[in-house]
Amino acid sequence: MTRREFLRLLLYGGGALALSGCARRLERIVKEPVSAPTKPTRNWKPAYVILEEQGKFKEKVEQAYSIFERCRLCPRRCGVNRLAGKIGYCRAPGKTAVVYSYHPHFGEELPLVGQFGSGTIFFSHCNLRCVFCQNWPIAHEGLGKEVTDEEIAEMMLHLQQIGCHNINLVTPTHVMPNIVRATRIAMQEGLRIPLVYNTGGYDALEAVQLLDGIVDIYLPDLKFMDGEQSYRYTGGARDYPEVAKKAIKEMYRQVGNLVTDGNGIALHGLMIRHLVMPNRIAGTKEFVRWVAEELSTDTYVNIMAQYRVEHRAFEYPLIARAITVEEFLEAFRWAEEAGLRNLDERSRAIYSMYRVRS
Numbered sequence: 001m002t003r004r005e006f007l008r009l010l011l012y013g014g015g016a017l018a019l020s021g022c023a024r025r026l027e028r029i030v031k032e033p034v035s036a037p038t039k040p041t042r043n044w045k046p047a048y049v050i051l052e053e054q055g056k057f058k059e060k061v062e063q064a065y066s067i068f069e070r071c072r073l074c075p076r077r078c079g080v081n082r083l084a085g086k087i088g089y090c091r092a093p094g095k096t097a098v099v100y101s102y103h104p105h106f107g108e109e110l111p112l113v114g115q116f117g118s119g120t121i122f123f124s125h126c127n128l129r130c131v132f133c134q135n136w137p138i139a140h141e142g143l144g145k146e147v148t149d150e151e152i153a154e155m156m157l158h159l160q161q162i163g164c165h166n167i168n169l170v171t172p173t174h175v176m177p178n179i180v181r182a183t184r185i186a187m188q189e190g191l192r193i194p195l196v197y198n199t200g201g202y203d204a205l206e207a208v209q210l211l212d213g214i215v216d217i218y219l220p221d222l223k224f225m226d227g228e229q230s231y232r233y234t235g236g237a238r239d240y241p242e243v244a245k246k247a248i249k250e251m252y253r254q255v256g257n258l259v260t261d262g263n264g265i266a267l268h269g270l271m272i273r274h275l276v277m278p279n280r281i282a283g284t285k286e287f288v289r290w291v292a293e294e295l296s297t298d299t300y301v302n303i304m305a306q307y308r309v310e311h312r313a314f315e316y317p318l319i320a321r322a323i324t325v326e327e328f329l330e331a332f333r334w335a336e337e338a339g340l341r342n343l344d345e346r347s348r349a350i351y352s353m354y355r356v357r358s
Helices: 003-013 015-019 023-031 047-053 057-070 149-161 173-188 205-210 227-233 240-255 284-295 325-337 345-357
Strands: 097-105 118-123 145-147 167-170 195-199 217-220 266-275 300-304
Touching: 047 057, 047 173, 057 173, 057 205, 097 149, 097 173, 118 149, 145 149, 149 167, 149 173, 173 205, 205 240, 217 240, 227 240, 240 266, 240 284, 266 284, 284 300, 284 325, 300 325, 300 345, 325 345
Parallel strands: 118 167, 167 195, 195 217, 217 266, 266 300
Antiparallel strands: 097 118, 097 145
């Protein structure tokens, strides 16, 4: 591990927990390999290239755009005609996507980051209204620039050209048709790196099923395991836990466990994020058990320590503080007790560091 890579781990891997000390101990831990990467089959191709070779990609684009006529891209099922410029719960401007920024990102999971970063495109607006949202100016207020599908394709090609290992689509749910069309346009111009669907988890099953054969890597959150908690903190989405679990099971059916190349760079598979929150609000114990029982103990899981009191979280007493070291240690211990074997390397290093201190 280079000094630069280690500093990235400290800055992005665990928020306040990682920055509090024991850097020498943590550096030694992350040098120790957890497991060897799974090597892909030779002559690997992105899923969307195979779909095009099968003659099915164009039809997928048409199917995706038809959903805009009576929007049901997410479980809120507003039913507005976005092709006619109507605006639903997500507040996206009709059928047009809004992009806040696009650039190499070095704060994502290590299999996505590699040496040259994850090619991240941040889409504005969101179909959730999390009161603790860390990107609320983008997700809630919609800061950014309206772009055409052709411009999104140009962004993808630029990120590939500068060496990014993948195209990382952040908050894609409400603009899925734009992404599908842009991917086909970019593919016809030479796009050949994995497509990462980086979603909050509140995805309609129909939309996820349509993405079969297009997305290489699914990167969903599973934020809450209890409907009342999700109702309170995600803009009234009481059905979030059940909806997200169904969507993630479909994602897993499509892509299976994470597959990497010989350098540990992600090519294909499911990676799940779960943010540890104060006072066990997120239901971490139930989450790790669900993954182990319903998916696989080899599922790539990131138990995240990055919770910060952002946006309106100060208004909610149970989440109006950072998590404690004890809460993170407890969460990671639950993951190990559930038998999860493919836990995020940065999170594992932070856990090991603080376990020694305690």
